[in-house]
Amino acid sequence: MADALPRAVTRLIEELSRLPTVGPKTAQRLAFFLLRGTPGQARTLGTAIASLHEGIQTCGRCRNFADSDPCAICEDPTRNTALICVVEDPLDLVAVENSGGFNGLYHVLHGAISPLEGIGPDDLTIDLLVRRAGRERIGEIVIATNATIEGDATAMEIRQRLGDLGVRVTRLARGLATGGDIEYVDAATIAQALEGRREL
C-alpha cells in the first residue's frame, strides 16, 4: 500500500501495531479515527504519549510510580503506616485503593516470580520490602499478589524472606467473588472458599 496512503498514516499504523492488544486492523482503524478527528485532538493524545515519562518518579519508599518522591500516599498523614499492602503492579494498587477497604501504605513489586519469563526474586523489589520491614514500625504486611501460580510463588518467597522479623504476614482471602453464582464458579475457587469458610 506504498502509494495508497499518506506516509504519515502508514507510519502511524506501523507504530500502533507494536502496542499490545492492537493488531494491524485495529491500528488502521485507530489511525483513521485520529485522521478524521481534528489536528488538535491528535496533538493532545500525541503529546500525552510523547511526554509520558517526563516528571514521573519512582517513590523511594513504596516503589510506586508517582509525581513526587516520596509519593502522595506515603506522605499522607492520615494513613496507617504500620500496615503495608504488597502488590505486583501499580494497577493492582489502584484496584486495592478503589476498593476503599485499605488505609495503609503500599509496596509495589513490579512483577511476580515467573521462571518461564525469566523473572526471579531479585528482579522484584522484595529486598527493599525486607529492608523496610526491618527499619519501619510495621505491624502487618498484607500480600495482595495475584491468585495465580506466579502470585502464589511470590507470596511464598516474601513469607520466607520476612521469616524472623516478627511482622504479621497475611494474604488476601480466596473465595467466591461478590455476586458470584456458585453454579458457574470453578472448582479450585469453591475448594478455596470451603477451606476458608467462616463462622456465621
Added chain:
Amino acid sequence: MADALPRAVTRLIEELSRLPTVGPKTAQRLAFFLLRGTPGQARTLGTAIASLHEGIQTCGRCRNFADSDPCAICEDPTRNTALICVVEDPLDLVAVENSGGFNGLYHVLHGAISPLEGIGPDDLTIDLLVRRAGRERIGEIVIATNATIEGDATAMEIRQRLGDLGVRVTRLARGLATGGDIEYVDAATIAQALEGRREL
C-alpha cells in the same frame, strides 16, 4: 485513583479511553506498556500521532488522503485512466489495491448513505464523481461499496446519478469467499452466488 498514579499516566489513560475499541482496561494496559518502555519509544509514537495531520492532503481528483495533490495513483502514467473504482473509504482502496486485480484510478466517497447516521448523498463525494464522469474519458466505473444495506443504497444512488452519461457502471460480484466452505456460508450469500452463477 487521584493520588495512586502519576498525573501524566491518569491523563494518558483518559485520552486513550476516547479511542474506538479501547475501553478503560485496555487504556490502562497500553499506558503501562508505554511507561515500561523507553521515553524514546513513547516519543516516537506520540510524535507520529501529534503530527499526523501535517502535510496530509486530499487529492482533488480521487479525494483519497495523500502526500500530494494530485496523488501518486492519479499521477501514475501506467494506470488505466478510463477505469474508475468507487470505494467508501481509503482503507477499502487499500484492500482493492492489495488484491492486485485493479489497475485503474479510484474515487473515494468518504462514507456511505446511512439515514440512521444522518449521512445523505450530499455528504459524500458523489457530485464530484458525476462531474469527473462528465469531464474525463471514462469507459467504466466499478462500484466497490460494501455489501451492506448502506453500500447497496450508495451504489443505487450513484447508478441513478450517472444515468445518462453513457458510462458503463458495474459493481463487485457477490458470492462465495475464496476458501469458503458452503456448509458455513450464510443463506443470503448463497442466494447471491446462485444468482450470479457463471458458465464453466
